[in-house]
Amino acid sequence: MNNLEERIWDYLDGTGTEEEREFTKLLIGSDSEFRALYEELRSIHLTVSSLDLDEPSMSFNRNVMEKIQLEAVPGSVKSLIDKRVIYGITAFFLITITALLGVLFYQIDWTRQTSFDMPEYKMPEIDTSNYLNSTLINIFFFADLIVALYLFDGFLSKRKSPRVNP
Template sequence: MRYGIFRGNKKLTGQIDNWSELCVNNQIISHHMQEKQTMEERLWDFIDGLSDAEEKSAIQKLIEENLEWKRAYHELLEAHQLLHQTDLEQPSMRFTRNVMEEIAKYKVAPATSTYINKKIIWGIGGFFLIMIVGFLIYGFSQINWTAASGNDPLSQVNVDKLNWSRFFSSTYTNIFMMINVILGLVLLDLYLHRKKEKAREEVS
């Protein structure tokens, strides 16, 4: 039994020894791979002409003096040249004619910037701005500034006790809302009309 435990421990210790050795080996391998990766990245930059003058001369020196760099450089250069030599795929002989027959049915669409009318954008922006400003003016005009005795006038406003229906049942508010709604509908109509015109133009 003791012998068994001893043997087991020894086996375990042995495994740990191997394991730590394995870890060290892995570290060496990963370090080597990282170095190789950096070397390849620098060489690709050199081949693509992306390195600066200083880096260029440093790599040229490394290629001349270091056998590993020289071998890797020639390998990558070979791959680079091969990639440049590859042929492009060719479509069928009728390709251009097919495209030209197809485009004969169409007209060049007007540039996006021309049919997205800036006036409409400004109009919509203005509509919302008028609404916000209108509501703010109306809201402020309803506040009784003199009644506030404290420093903070907002603390005097009891939101729960506010009579909201008073704001929205006023004739002026209703008129203001109606004008805004009509303005909005006019803008929408303008937009849809232009869109319809454009579609008609394309069909003709």
């Protein structure tokens, strides 16, 4: 939909600002191509607005819900899945992986001697004294203590739940 059609639909629906509607009215009066498009869209608008919408009966929701209740409730999802399909997919992947590994091991030259030396890498020294001081460690332990007490309280409240006798 182009901008002119949107402008005409807004005019027909009565949406948009007053200035936009006035400008559209001016375009309809002055431009013959715009007026022809307006007449075409206006006839569509009148046709659509004159249609009577079918409304469902008052008991539609109740009837639908009753029909749904009559449907058989499926069991678990496990009963809906055919296990043969799962076994077939599993077998396909296992055979494929086994074949790929077999080809890989077949193509390896096992007679060649190789040596592998790990490259030396020295980790850079990190000065943690700026980050790990006694205050930060105390805050960490305090937060751990609070979390532990919260979890312990939850454990105790589950154990002491009141038992209701019927």
